[in-house]
Amino acid sequence: MNKFANISLKALLCFAAITAIATSPAFAQDAELGLSKGSVAHAKELRDAAMAGSRAYSIVASLTTEVGPRLAGTDAEARGRDWAVAKLKALGFDGVRVEPFTMQAWARGSESAELVSPYPQPLSLTTLGGSVATPEAGLEADIVVFQTLTDLEAVKPGSLAGKIAFVSHAMQKTQNGSSYGFHGRLRRSGASIAASKGAIAILIRSIGTDSHRMPHTGSMRYDPAIDKIPAAALSNPDADQLERIHARGETMRVRLNLQPRSLGEVESGNVIVDIRGTESPDEVVIIGGHLDSWDLGTGAIDDGAGVAIATAAAKLILDSGKRPKRSIRLILWGAEEAGLLGGYAYLERHRKDLDKQIVGSESDFGAGRIWQLTSQVSPEAQPLVNKIAELLIPIGVAPGSSDAPGAGPDLTPLVKAGMPSLRLHQNGNDYFDLHHTADDTLDKINPHDLDQNVAAFAVFAWLAADSDLRFKAP
Amino acid sequence: MNKFANISLKALLCFAAITAIATSPAFAQDAELGLSKGSVAHAKELRDAAMAGSRAYSIVASLTTEVGPRLAGTDAEARGRDWAVAKLKALGFDGVRVEPFTMQAWARGSESAELVSPYPQPLSLTTLGGSVATPEAGLEADIVVFQTLTDLEAVKPGSLAGKIAFVSHAMQKTQNGSSYGFHGRLRRSGASIAASKGAIAILIRSIGTDSHRMPHTGSMRYDPAIDKIPAAALSNPDADQLERIHARGETMRVRLNLQPRSLGEVESGNVIVDIRGTESPDEVVIIGGHLDSWDLGTGAIDDGAGVAIATAAAKLILDSGKRPKRSIRLILWGAEEAGLLGGYAYLERHRKDLDKQIVGSESDFGAGRIWQLTSQVSPEAQPLVNKIAELLIPIGVAPGSSDAPGAGPDLTPLVKAGMPSLRLHQNGNDYFDLHHTADDTLDKINPHDLDQNVAAFAVFAWLAADSDLRFKAP
Structure with a gap:
């Protein structure tokens, strides 16, 4: 019986690494x-x-x-x-x-959203850091669903006039966090891209990998050349819910009220x-x-x-x-x-x-x-x-x-x-x-x-x- | 080699059960x-x-x-x-x-709480089903910490006058849910017990076994002979936080605003x-x-x-x-x-x-x-x-x-x-x-x-x- 038979692959790799360094x-x-x-x-x-x-x-x-x-x-x-x-x-x-x-500071205010139709229910979301507010009474509009930011980028300017864009791209887990840069772009830049298409607000699936009613905030920035629209992230279970309703062929109407403010x-x-x-x-x-x-x-x-x-x-x-x-x-x-x-x-x-x-x-x-x-x-x-x-x-x-x-x-x-x-x-x-x-x-x-x-x-x-x-x- | 040597204990127990039934x-x-x-x-x-x-x-x-x-x-x-x-x-x-x-129905309204001192921060909680509201502007008081409902029951009537009772008993997991009856009594009956000691509100650690910022609601009832006080459950991490502050010897002051209502x-x-x-x-x-x-x-x-x-x-x-x-x-x-x-x-x-x-x-x-x-x-x-x-x-x-x-x-x-x-x-x-x-x-x-x-x-x-x-x- 080979004397190394009981040594795991892991141990052997470790041994090899130490040997390389030792020499x-x-x-x-x-x-x-x-x-x-x-x-x-x-x-x-x-x-x-x-x-x-x-x-x-x-x-x-x-x-x-x-x-x-x-x-x-x-x-x-x-x-x-x-x-x-x-x-x-x-x-x-x-x-x-x-x-x-x-620095210029920003603070969250009250934040709420609900699906008005077809199936009335509250939605769990949070305002993205740096977002402007909705009107004080909130806003209400139909949403247009995009699977990815690329899909949103592909539509014509003006095509989202009066609508709320919803982008549902789901981030996946990685050991080194390398997917954050790619998926995070939706959070950082999504609002101005949606606004350039005419949208009056953007909802994104949280840039996060859990399945709890825990929306993920984080910073976003506006393109100075484009109108600023409010931006918020839905929790993953809420984004799943909207995807399921969308898959049923229904048009979804959402009421949104975000009241962040600038602290100067x-x-x-x-x-x-x-x-x-x-x-x-x-x-x-x-x-x-x-x-x-x-x-x-x-x-x-x-x-x-x-x-x-x-x-x-x-x-x-x-x-x-x-x-x-x-x-x-x-x-x-x-x-x-x-x-x-x-x-x-x-x-x-x-x-x-x-x-x-x-x-x-x-x-x-x-x-x-x-x-x-x-x-x-x-x-x-x-x-x-x-x-x-x-x-x-x-x-x-x-x-x-x-x-x-x-x-x-x-x-x-x-x-x-x-x-x-x-x-x-x-x-x-x-x-x-x-x-x-x-x-x-x-x-x-x-x-x-x-x-x-x-x-x-x-x-x-x-x-x-x-x-x-x-x-x-x- | 015994022919049963490779049969696991689990399989043997299963075999024994089937044999018992078969005969x-x-x-x-x-x-x-x-x-x-x-x-x-x-x-x-x-x-x-x-x-x-x-x-x-x-x-x-x-x-x-x-x-x-x-x-x-x-x-x-x-x-x-x-x-x-x-x-x-x-x-x-x-x-x-x-x-x-x-039936007599009840609906949740807005609900919020914050630690005012010594370390100002928001608290995540939810109103218990059936709770009365706080005054419209909320209420603010020092809290008195109890580890268990038994500890709360042991104090003298009047000893909590003007205070909020906080009971932090943590429910543990069981396969058959048998701990719910015991721990759930805190949720069901805690408010009237606290009120009988003079408390103006009760906060409980959620009757739940997770460690997320997810407070657990559930029904409670008032003893008709005792004044009704508002009741809410903190998420487990929030209850942990109050316990840590309590362990530092600090007196905690909490602001609480719960606006549930009766639907008749x-x-x-x-x-x-x-x-x-x-x-x-x-x-x-x-x-x-x-x-x-x-x-x-x-x-x-x-x-x-x-x-x-x-x-x-x-x-x-x-x-x-x-x-x-x-x-x-x-x-x-x-x-x-x-x-x-x-x-x-x-x-x-x-x-x-x-x-x-x-x-x-x-x-x-x-x-x-x-x-x-x-x-x-x-x-x-x-x-x-x-x-x-x-x-x-x-x-x-x-x-x-x-x-x-x-x-x-x-x-x-x-x-x-x-x-x-x-x-x-x-x-x-x-x-x-x-x-x-x-x-x-x-x-x-x-x-x-x-x-x-x-x-x-x-x-x-x-x-x-x-x-x-x-x-x-x-």
Whole structure:
């Protein structure tokens, strides 16, 4: 009997991956990686300490309980910043500061809809972020059903005059969330496309993968050249219901009343703190999550989890006593949901220090375990990234592409401006079940899964900051 | 090697059960069971036909789509009756009729609540059925937290003066739903108990086993000797949130606005049709489900599924060409959720024919598979019940107690009045995840599970009606 007969395919693949790394230059020693002596051993200690239990769950419990929903630009988001400043100070961080910026804010109002005919019944929906209101008394019109956005785009201008467009394209689950970009276009751009055909409002099937009466909100934008029409998302079961009625050959008439309002120009901000480096304190490795959330839930998986993971990782390093060569910068971003406004504000403010933003990674894809690491750094820094990957293999992270720019939403402006990036990909198979719904609450988070995320962020932040390799290709 | 080594424990238990029945008098022939010749073979054909695919799913799809929610006593419930009459006629049933009755009806109005302090945020809740309204402008008060109803009962009268009582007892899952009676008392009676202590309103944790922002409604009643106070149920995640804040030692202040209203005396009704028996047509075997539903969902599992299962079983028998000796009566009950009003109205109307109500079974516990059969019939009819049980063993139904009165909610008045009963118990492990919520929609139903239910009801209805044994003990 072959001695490997009882080894699973999974184990063999894992063995193969370790062998490949073990025989590559990735197993270089501390000095070769630009690290201080004992740095890799310290990273392992940080990892193992996090896996044994981190502060992340208590942090996200605190944020979602003591602040709750944190809509960008509102008093609730400001309470989130106050919470963050107080929490970071209480955790022992020095030099906590807010970098404020201004933004145009939007707030949900009352929202209701009902099928008037042929089968009168209420519909469960929510206004899309940025939508204009209906008339105060609401509006009532027949709906025209489209299976996809492409179908809507194909009809003639004017053909939807006086009608409500309903587009029922159903998003499917993916581990890496890659279907969000494609399906999300319906939410982001559907209103202006429908308006260009004459529609007076648009209803979309929620950009979400659950089957609960939980409509998914999210941001949309208007084409400035086209009339603005109200836009809302139906829950998946409600969209199913309209599809079934449509399949019976019936014309559906809907009454719709959405009363969102603009809050005008208000203040938001990024909350920032550094673990100061010993050799090049002006050079920063960025980790973080975003403080704001949609208003329907309490922003647990989006993105209280990210705030908690990054904060707990920084706290672990803070408490370890050792300090890296470069600074680790924790940024708790503001107004992400309104269009990465914190990310753009940071870029604007730090454009002169762009070369000091060494590398970054944000946690903003829920509370699931990390399953893959991707990156884009210089050839010089690639061995260090390989070392980070090697240390994460035992906790279930598979090395992925080293030619994949991307570090999370709020770092997109910096990455586009040339900052090297690394991404710790969470399993997002169920992320869009909860994303942007009232159901985004603490009970959906598994503390042990958060700990695994903290372990990965601690290893990344420590090793990237403790190395003096150049991350940016010359 | 023992030849039974590869037989699982499950298979052995099943084998033991069959052996026990095979050696008992339950394997009697048609004539011994008071059945017409070939009756048992016909029951098997009905069972197998249902398992191969029944009409049940299309019936519940039709009801939940074309009528939607059907709150007792409202126009929507009346549309449900119209739907039922039209559907039964379309299926080929003759003599479809409505037995009307009057009732005091209640309707939900707007409902909202928010935590005012210490951490301002909206709360997701729903008014309990039968609750009085708050003042038009709402009310605001501190809440007093109780873990259980027993804890609330233990405090002194007057001790809750000016406060809102919050009772957070969490219901746990059970296969047979047996925890509903215990936990449901909080919903049914909590308001008057809280009022007797001086409370001005009561909030309860939903009587439900999910963790979604889906509050569970359901009926409650006031003690006529005690002041009526408004009553609502928080979703489980919201109840968790209040518990977490309470655990931080904070006093919580809540603003509550519930605007339900009484609709006064209105009409409801039971929709009834018989498959007329060949020998004793006045004697009826009753099957059915209830037409009304709560207003939040579309009444798919509660109880469109029961309507569909019983109707599809009757239709299968109708189409088989054979007619039983006694009549099979299909009753689609009205106003179950308002307190079994259809069941009480039927008893009142048919009290003079009580001895003609031979035996009954209602389907009203969701859309899960049947796993157990229990009954209470005369010793004379027990062999027939054993035969029914025997025929259901291959489709996963285990024989249970033969001394268990109970035939489903709407038949309770008849069973209490002495009617023999049989119950086909569905697996209700997940039933209270959806029960009385907005999430009770068609997408939660598995068509194949419905078919298994139809098979069981067809076997029961056929064999019970085709036998001339006495079901009632003399």
